[in-house]
Amino acid sequence: MTDDHLRTLAAAVHVLSRSLHRRGVAQVGLDVLPPSESEVLAQIGSRPGSSVSEIARALRLQTSNVSTAVRGLVARGLVDRTTDPDDQRRTLLHPSPAAVRHRRLLDDAWAGLLADLLRDLPPDDADALRAAAPALGRLARAITADPARTH
Structure with a gap:
């Protein structure tokens, strides 16, 4: 596959992803999440039981930005926090x-x-x-x- 083919594939995947997301949210009647919250929620869904710092590392975001997104997701009722049974100082995130x-x-x-x-x-x-x-x-x-x- 040539570089041009890969550029075409990358652009198509990007456009499809964004368009499917927007149209799917509208079709189902859900509230549109800010991109940061959407990305954090997807990561929590694929890695339930992760901490804020683990999600931040996986997404290459600042821990403070992930914490802000998590607060918004908790307020929306989309994320549950639990205390890590092995380390009471640590909070684990679940969809x-x-x-x-x-x-x-x-x-x-x-x-x-x-x-x-x-x-x-x-x-x-x-x-x-x-x-x-x-x-x-x-x-x-x-x-x-x-x-x-x-x-």
Whole structure:
């Protein structure tokens, strides 16, 4: 794959991600979260039981910024805090039942939106994108698995 192909892929993934997110939130009727809160909530959902500092490290954000986002998410009823049983000074973060329910609704809305978009593409393109789904999933997990990875 050439650099031009990779640029095209990166731009397409970015546009799809942002557009699917906005449209899914509107379709489901959820409040739009500020980007920082949305990113922190996604990280907490993928790593329940993490601390603020662990989330900050994973997202490469300042701990104070993550703390601010967490306060907003707690106020919205989307994040629950618990005390670490092994270290009473440490707070662990978990998605609330409402956040889990919202995520399920969004996942379903996004899948429906993609299904509609794929129906409008030539069959070979739609098939190629469906076939790429497992590889894209692995790519998404790889980019979030190692917070220290820069290249």
